[in-house]
Amino acid sequence: MDIKVTPCSDNQRKPIPTDDNALGFGRLFSDHMFLMNYDPDRGWHNARIEPYGPLSLDPASMVLHYGQEVFEGLKAYRGADSSVRLFRPRDNYERLNRSCERLVIPPVDVDLMVEATKQLVMLDKAWIPRSEGCSMYVRPTIIAIDPFVGVAPSQTYLCYIIVGPVGAYYPEGFNPVGIWASADYVRAVRGGMGEAKTGGNYAGSLKAQAAAKAEGYSQVLWLDALERKYVEEVGTMNIFFKINGTVVTSPLTGSILPGITRDSVMRLLTHWDMPVQERMLTIDELFAAGADGSLEEIFGSGTAAIITPVKEIAYKGDKLSVGDGTTGPVAQRLYDSILALQYGTGEDPFGWSERIDG
Amino acid sequence: MDIKVTPCSDNQRKPIPTDDNALGFGRLFSDHMFLMNYDPDRGWHNARIEPYGPLSLDPASMVLHYGQEVFEGLKAYRGADSSVRLFRPRDNYERLNRSCERLVIPPVDVDLMVEATKQLVMLDKAWIPRSEGCSMYVRPTIIAIDPFVGVAPSQTYLCYIIVGPVGAYYPEGFNPVGIWASADYVRAVRGGMGEAKTGGNYAGSLKAQAAAKAEGYSQVLWLDALERKYVEEVGTMNIFFKINGTVVTSPLTGSILPGITRDSVMRLLTHWDMPVQERMLTIDELFAAGADGSLEEIFGSGTAAIITPVKEIAYKGDKLSVGDGTTGPVAQRLYDSILALQYGTGEDPFGWSERIDG
Numbered sequence: 097m098d099i100k101v102t103p104c105s106d107n108q109r110k111p112i113p114t115d116d117n118a119l120g121f122g123r124l125f126s127d128h129m130f131l132m133n134y135d136p137d138r139g140w141h142n143a144r145i146e147p148y149g150p151l152s153l154d155p156a157s158m159v160l161h162y163g164q165e166v167f168e169g170l171k172a173y174r175g176a177d178s179s180v181r182l183f184r185p186r187d188n189y190e191r192l193n194r195s196c197e198r199l200v201i202p203p204v205d206v207d208l209m210v211e212a213t214k215q216l217v218m219l220d221k222a223w224i225p226r227s228e229g230c231s232m233y234v235r236p237t238i239i240a241i242d243p244f245v246g247v248a249p250s251q252t253y254l255c256y257i258i259v260g261p262v263g264a265y266y267p268e269g270f271n272p273v274g275i276w277a278s279a280d281y282v283r284a285v286r287g288g289m290g291e292a293k294t295g296g297n298y299a300g301s302l303k304a305q306a307a308a309k310a311e312g313y314s315q316v317l318w319l320d321a322l323e324r325k326y327v328e329e330v331g332t333m334n335i336f337f338k339i340n341g342t343v344v345t346s347p348l349t350g351s352i353l354p355g356i357t358r359d360s361v362m363r364l365l366t367h368w369d370m371p372v373q374e375r376m377l378t379i380d381e382l383f384a385a386g387a388d389g390s391l392e393e394i395f396g397s398g399t400a401a402i403i404t405p406v407k408e409i410a411y412k413g414d415k416l417s418v419g420d421g422t423t424g425p426v427a428q429r430l431y432d433s434i435l436a437l438q439y440g441t442g443e444d445p446f447g448w449s450e451r452i453d454g
Numbered sequence: 455m456d457i458k459v460t461p462c463s464d465n466q467r468k469p470i471p472t473d474d475n476a477l478g479f480g481r482l483f484s485d486h487m488f489l490m491n492y493d494p495d496r497g498w499h500n501a502r503i504e505p506y507g508p509l510s511l512d513p514a515s516m517v518l519h520y521g522q523e524v525f526e527g528l529k530a531y532r533g534a535d536s537s538v539r540l541f542r543p544r545d546n547y548e549r550l551n552r553s554c555e556r557l558v559i560p561p562v563d564v565d566l567m568v569e570a571t572k573q574l575v576m577l578d579k580a581w582i583p584r585s586e587g588c589s590m591y592v593r594p595t596i597i598a599i600d601p602f603v604g605v606a607p608s609q610t611y612l613c614y615i616i617v618g619p620v621g622a623y624y625p626e627g628f629n630p631v632g633i634w635a636s637a638d639y640v641r642a643v644r645g646g647m648g649e650a651k652t653g654g655n656y657a658g659s660l661k662a663q664a665a666a667k668a669e670g671y672s673q674v675l676w677l678d679a680l681e682r683k684y685v686e687e688v689g690t691m692n693i694f695f696k697i698n699g700t701v702v703t704s705p706l707t708g709s710i711l712p713g714i715t716r717d718s719v720m721r722l723l724t725h726w727d728m729p730v731q732e733r734m735l736t737i738d739e740l741f742a743a744g745a746d747g748s749l750e751e752i753f754g755s756g757t758a759a760i761i762t763p764v765k766e767i768a769y770k771g772d773k774l775s776v777g778d779g780t781t782g783p784v785a786q787r788l789y790d791s792i793l794a795l796q797y798g799t800g801e802d803p804f805g806w807s808e809r810i811d812g
Contacts, residue, residue, distance in 0.1 A: 151512075159517075165657070295654060
């Protein structure tokens with residue numbers, strides 16, 4: 097399928113931000129967006145890049161009532177040599193299709209979506225920040241648009257991609273965070289849709305997140321919904337624990353988002369011959385490891401921050417401090433290595449970084 | 455707050471359907487809609503009724519990514535005397551506010567929402583069908599509209615109400631349905647958002663619903679997520695079982711939608727001195743009651759169909775047939791009584807029916 101491009105007129109263009117320190121995250125979007133429609137007769141069709149602008153949606157659109165929606169998040173990076181790179185984009189679109197499968201949304205063509213991402217990013221490449229740690233965030237989304245208030249899969253869908261510049265998560269170096277394990281709220285349960293990247297998983301998390309913030313913590317550590325004791329994931333990150341020299345993370349039980357950065361972390365650790373284990377870990381075991389000194393590091397992984405060191409966990413009034421509260425060597429090495437891969441300055445044994453400028 | 459009304463021009467008006475048998479459900483909407491905005495400075499403001507038309511939403515609007523959305527469903531009825539009635543509208547808006555609380559959305563003023571519903575329904579009263587069993591469906595909705603792709607409660611919201619004519623669910627009398635208990639998928643879990651009327655609960659149900667349809671069943675019977683054995687609710691209905699003369703339904707454990715029709719059913723049964731019990735009931739107990747003859751009736755309750763008799767349950771390859779497959783006397787009496795209340799032809803000991811025409 098060809099992608100029809102309708103560029104902005106000059107007077108439609110927005111000013112490109114010049115201060116990379118003021119970019120923040122998720123509030124600025126570039127001049128164009130990619131769009132594509134689905135109906136049962138034509139399948140996915142009318143792939144196009146147009147000026148960024150509001151969507152016109154019937155108030156009965158199913159996405160607004162029944163949450164039939166999936167999305168992805170990835171980034172485009174500008175290297176010191178001005179090259180432009182994507183990081184594992186096919187993995188994002190393959191995960192998007194797994195989310196579609198769970199939400200009964202027709203799958204997209206991965207090659208087409210990667211091509212659309214490249215064309216959109218290159219058309220708006222002037223928006224990719226140049227500062228270390230800054231990048232262009234790419235948000236592919238699919239929404240159900242039948243104007244029908246009945247509970248059934250939609251017949252029509254809109255797929256779109258928007259992009260925008262985002263700042264460095266840690267412009268002044270790492271800032272280890274405290275996380276708060278929720279005893280009352282859960283994120284997802286096996287048999288539910290926790291492994292899909294879909295709105296409802298995030299909507300359900302907002303109340304616990306507000307509780308965490310009220311206690312002074314930046315994110316929620318989710319425990320499993322069945323026994324309320326196994327650590328699963330954190331807010332918008334997967335989570336890793338280095339205990340007695342082994343890095344442990346929760347297995348993909350069906351209620352956990354299969355993070356692409358999570359996978360990158362595990363494969364890098366294996367590549368470095370560092371022991372890494374997917375296994376169930378209880379919050380009690382974690383606190384015990386903190387007490388007996390075997391807990392060496394905790395860090396989260398995700399697209400936005402890459403690696404987030406954790407300095408403290410709160411649970412039912414108890415607090416677990418990790419080391420001396422500074423960033424551990426494994427977290428630092430992972431961050432440096434993945435960042436180097438993304439900007440094209442490091443060795444890329446896995447072929448994860450894809451240069452897309454000419 | 456005053457509601458500013460901007461009526462349609464004559465050429466904006468759509469033709470009002472004349473064949474009540476062809477109305478269906480959820481596909482037709484009237485000429486106007488109610489809208490109201492929220493921001494932190496002004497709170498809910500700019501309450502207005504305008505011509506029905508598309509919403510202009512930024513593609514980054516939070517509802518499209520993180521599913522921060524809640525809704526309600528109620529109906530307006532036209533009596534044989536041309537009177538127009540709502541049924542328990544305050545209960546719907548009070549539940550809307552409980553959904554808001556779970557989804558971290560600012561609550562609405564219940565009195566204002568009831569007033570908005572009345573004004574909108576009366577402005578478009580020519581759209582209310584006159585045939586027995588037909589009505590005007592009312593869909594209040596609140597969506598998060600910050601153009602921000604970050605996981606945090608939105609700062610801005612749009613509340614709207616759309617209305618449209620809907621047909622009789624059973625134009626030729628009851629049609630008892632078969633339901634399919636899902637062994638693989640679950641709808642919600644305690645600590646999640648199952649008791650809120652929000653998109654994610656419905657999005658997560660679509661895949662199991664497709665599986666039920668593929669097996670020839672119209673809806674899914676959900677079992678609890680923790681032990682996978684207690685019957686909780688059905689697709690878009692709560693569910694009741696008459697066993698040994700007592701009508702049993704699941705208690706509101708936190709993972710179940712607190713249906714207003716569910717409440718009407720329980721209060722009517724109590725009013726009639728019929729034993730009714732909220733208690734946990736396992737699927738095995740249900741099949742055993744079917745085998746020993748103590749299972750007398752099964753029926754669902756919901757706004758769309760009021761009462762839906764169930765003739766068969768399938769679970770892991772086993773089938774449970776209920777009685778002779780016809781509608782039981784309790785289901786029939788409840789349906790007739792609630793219908794009479796809604797159309798203003800029956801005794802209304804609870805004051806549930808509210809006449810809104812002049």
